[in-house]
Amino acid sequence: MMKLLQWRYGLLVLPVTLWLSIDSAQADVTCTTSMNTNTVNISNTITPANANDESITGTLTYRCTNSEPSDRYASVCLGVSDSDNSNSLNPRYMTGPNSSRLAFTMTLPNGQPWGDSRDSVYQTPSFLIPSNTTVTDSVVIKFSLLPGFGNTLATQGIYSSDFSVNHKILTYQSNVEPTPFGCETGVYEQNQFPFKVQATVVNTCKINTTSNVLLGSHPASTTNFTGSNNEAINMTCTNGALYNIGLAPSNGDINGQGVMTDTVSKTYKLPYQLLSNPTGTIWGNNGNTYATLTNGVTGQGNGGAQTHTVYVNVPNSDVKPASYSDTVTINVNY
Template sequence: MMKLLQWRYSLLWLLVTLWLSIASAQAEITCSASMNTNTVNISNTITPFNADNASITGTLTYSCTNNEPSNRYASVCLGVGNNDNSTSLNPRYMTGPNDAKLAFTMTLPNGALWGNSRDAIYQPPPFLIPPDTTVTDSVVIKFSLLAGFGNTLATQGVYSSDFSGNHTTLAYQSNVESTPFGCETGSYQQSQFPFKVQATVVNDCKINTTSDILLGSRPASATNFTGSNNKAIDMTCTNDAPYNIGLAPSNGDINGQGVMTDTQSKTYKLPYQLLSNPAGTIWGNNGNTYDTLTNGVIGRGSGNPQTHTVYVTVPNADVKPASYSDTVTINVNY
């Protein structure tokens, strides 16, 4: 008798769950830096009178974060290069209208020029960062316009120097020990902190000095005599700034017809006329703006001192013998 053996079988389903944890790769520390403002504005009112010495400070802040579960010491170096392919740190240049220049420097708190070479880079001492902690510090940078490089000749407009891209460098690295180390050696990481330096030149005029016009001693019978002073007005205006000068006698006459008074009794009067040239052109003050003053003397600034000659004519000196004088007000419109 034969028996039929029948094997029963079933498939065993094995469920296997695979767990995979992928952590994002990150450096032991990460650092960043930024100027307190993206644009360091030295001044909005640069004129020939402050173009050689205007300055401002900016705060460069840097932060480092420890991404490790243990203490790390960080070393950072902050440098700034040139954006005009030059190596000069003194001066650097801002560029304005028609490629005009303003010379300036950037200096560290110890007075050293700030740059990107070993002796000009800013490197604070290494500092401790506890685990999962961010440490922040800062350094004050001084931005100064420089004398001796023609800044007083700058024309009106906005001048700027852009330190973006690879023109700035924050280099940093970390160590488990506090032993000092430099960013120029070993393995380090880099980032940038772009900023711009800016200054605005405006049209301005200033009277430097004035000189009296001395008519001398004249006989009472004198008529139509003239005196002058070729340095009566010494003034400086922004380069290429148009200006118009008006002269107003103390009596306020808009056509320059003044009256001198005797200096003792203040009783006797001696009329006179202000002129802009020997030919007899009246020099008055019939307007209070550049456009409305039509009997003044016009000119254009150069950034350097300029002098103007004032002429005075006296029609008739038939008055009581005495010393006579008057005060003339100079109005400069620009």
């Protein structure tokens, strides 16, 4: 008897897996950045005297981490767009009370305004990041108030420009070899770094110049004569600042009744009265605040130079012939 042996067979399918390594320009390196302070405060004491040129620097630090087992090269670009939809880099504007504005600019170390276009971003050369290493570096940004845009007219208050979401950007890319191309070309990652630019305008007054009131020459028998100088006081106050000016003769009389002394022997005296107008309103210094000074001269600052006329009346000059003078102290309360 012959037996037929049949071989049963089947097709064994072995799973074959092919691992393809994709050189991602983003997954291997991550970069972040931050300003040294979330609020770049140009100054808390902006006045007409420094509103055109006050400045401060901020440090923008960026960090790139290579989590791959091999070295990588990275390039970083740091840009910032406008926060007020003006599409202007120079000037930019901070907004304050009643939509009042302060003009400012942000500049890179090369002096160019900092922005988000190809010629205004801060771009690093390609730099090496060793395996499993973080590389940190920084760039100094200058924040400056600008002349020629009405900053001296700013009123009291806090001014700010908020560079939050969509107003600033970090772009970066990585490669296995150094590359001459920057972040504007090729594939790149993005990140944000929010910050605010701020300045505070304060009420203040500054006496720019003073000028003598010259009474001229008069016979000793002359009575009740008046002299004046319409630029005796030249001062600048913050726009909108209320002020009250007091005048104090050297004898300290609060009602402006002073005494001139002869300039040679310092012996002979000549009384006089300080006035705020030719009709005889006395100008004194009977208080040391805006509210308590009731015989001063009030006004309101406009951010520019303002002048005040001082009148001096001499009731009686029947004294020894000589040259007489006195020093008057100006007190500005605001």
